Amino acid sequence: MSVKVMIPTPLRAYAGKRDSAEFSAATVGEALSGLTSQFQELRKHLYTEDGKLRAFVNVYLNDEDIRYLAKENTPTKDGDTISIIPSIAGGSFAR
Amino acid sequence: MATTTQPQTDRKPATSLSNEEILRYSRHLIMPEVGMEGQLKLKNAKVLLIGTGGLGAPLGLYLAAAGVGRLALVDFDVVDFTNLQRQVTFGSDDVGKPKTEAARARLHNLNPEIQIDTFETKLTSDNALRLFKDFDVIVDGTDNFPTRYLVNDASVLLGKPNVYGSIFRFEGQATVFGMPEGPCYRCLYPEPPPPGLVPSCAEGGVLGVLPGIVGSIQAMETIKLILGAGENLVGRLLLFDALGMKFRELKLRKNPNCPMCGEHRSIHKLIDYYEFCGVRGEEAPGPEVQVPEITPRELKSRLDRGDDLFILDVREPHEFQICNLHGHLIPLGELPRRVHELDSSREIVAHCRSGKRSAEAVDFLRKAGFRKIQNLRGGILAWSDDVDPRVPKY
Numbered sequence: 001m002s003v004k005v006m007i008p009t010p011l012r013a014y015a016g017k018r019d020s021a022e023f024s025a026a027t028v029g030e031a032l033s034g035l036t037s038q039f040q041e042l043r044k045h046l047y048t049e050d051g052k053l054r055a056f057v058n059v060y061l062n063d064e065d066i067r068y069l070a071k072e073n074t075p076t077k078d079g080d081t082i083s084i085i086p087s088i089a090g091g092s093f094a095r
Numbered sequence: 096m097a098t099t100t101q102p103q104t105d106r107k108p109a110t111s112l113s114n115e116e117i118l119r120y121s122r123h124l125i126m127p128e129v130g131m132e133g134q135l136k137l138k139n140a141k142v143l144l145i146g147t148g149g150l151g152a153p154l155g156l157y158l159a160a161a162g163v164g165r166l167a168l169v170d171f172d173v174v175d176f177t178n179l180q181r182q183v184t185f186g187s188d189d190v191g192k193p194k195t196e197a198a199r200a201r202l203h204n205l206n207p208e209i210q211i212d213t214f215e216t217k218l219t220s221d222n223a224l225r226l227f228k229d230f231d232v233i234v235d236g237t238d239n240f241p242t243r244y245l246v247n248d249a250s251v252l253l254g255k256p257n258v259y260g261s262i263f264r265f266e267g268q269a270t271v272f273g274m275p276e277g278p279c280y281r282c283l284y285p286e287p288p289p290p291g292l293v294p295s296c297a298e299g300g301v302l303g304v305l306p307g308i309v310g311s312i313q314a315m316e317t318i319k320l321i322l323g324a325g326e327n328l329v330g331r332l333l334l335f336d337a338l339g340m341k342f343r344e345l346k347l348r349k350n351p352n353c354p355m356c357g358e359h360r361s362i363h364k365l366i367d368y369y370e371f372c373g374v375r376g377e378e379a380p381g382p383e384v385q386v387p388e389i390t391p392r393e394l395k396s397r398l399d400r401g402d403d404l405f406i407l408d409v410r411e412p413h414e415f416q417i418c419n420l421h422g423h424l425i426p427l428g429e430l431p432r433r434v435h436e437l438d439s440s441r442e443i444v445a446h447c448r449s450g451k452r453s454a455e456a457v458d459f460l461r462k463a464g465f466r467k468i469q470n471l472r473g474g475i476l477a478w479s480d481d482v483d484p485r486v487p488k489y
Contacts, residue, residue: 009266013428019339041428055286063345083345085268085332087240087261087284 003031003076006083014041028061029072031082058085108139109164116208120162133322134162140321141165143230145218145246147198149306150236150260150313152184157314159202159209167212169226170194181303218242220365223249232317234258236310240287241368247272247280248365251356256320260313265302265337267309270328270347271316277329282350287372305337386457389444389469391478407437407445409456414448418475418486427452430459439465446471
């Protein structure tokens, strides 16, 4: 299954400035593993030290939040899009 | 004490429009979707704008233009020269003025018919509930995580819709939180990112027009909520990619376990949001890492003395072109694979724009075994302030 992972702007610096990457994966988790294997620096931004997805990062399969599907075990099909949506506050200095 | 204009005591709802108002809003009135009934809803609406910056600019302008009868602006900041790249309510002669004062003057000029209140104050857990309670719609145009959580929680506690918009560089998000059947901000993001992980506009930059677009979308949603028209963004996260010029939409579900708005909510009052977000107090957060430092003046005297120092610049190439200290440029992200370009027997001073990225570089290099390395405190900005004002600040 060829799936496309969309990389949000705040994380592109850690993914060779790319805005997306394609992987062969049967689940969301596999696609994300593919992503963090290819871009090692992304790992610490997406996952905690004990391997859990960080709470301020949401992952969507197409338009559904994976928390309401099967999380990282959600199966993927050809042409699916996985989106990583980190929280952004937008504005000047965080005070 | 922060200055505020005294809000007028609550008036009875308006039931008619003056001839002048009818003429002013004629382009609304001739649409059956708005009409006299809709315009009266706008006239009787009370909207609170949190933040009069990049998002607040189009928000204030379009809501005032539309005839929202009572508009209140909350912002404690003053207009800065760098704001003019995107905060289009302000003009060059507003630099240095409180934002609420400058915005109020502009909006009043646009539409003298409406009531504009200003609260030149920081929104805090102590004042949020009191400020919010008189308004129908809260619009979040803020720029930091602690305030976003505060606005969310206060809106949910009071049952007010929270029209949310946020931006970063060339991406934006918009949705409506706080409706009883819809999700809240915590449903989407139960926890904030640790400070320093997501860069601010000053560090990451932003295309000036982006908050113009996202703020306008927020204004549109606010007006639709007031009119009860169209389909609103409750339960929908609108994502805007300005460079690709694409809009996408994701489903936002109400989290049944949300501590704020779920079935068994555990949060019943406002908390200390700075603590929640890991930002202590009002002081500028210290560097994320503790590393040996040298001040710009110390660096200058050592260079003048002829000391053999290697200046390492960890900024990006486009920043080097703005101004530089003739250092050796290795962008921070490339440092791990280009570390062989550095000679650990030499004394190295690392710098960036403000001292944060270079602190990370020094920390990395010390862990890699470099012993003679220091961070330039305050970066090239501090060099411009303390040593050579000809170096432009950006």
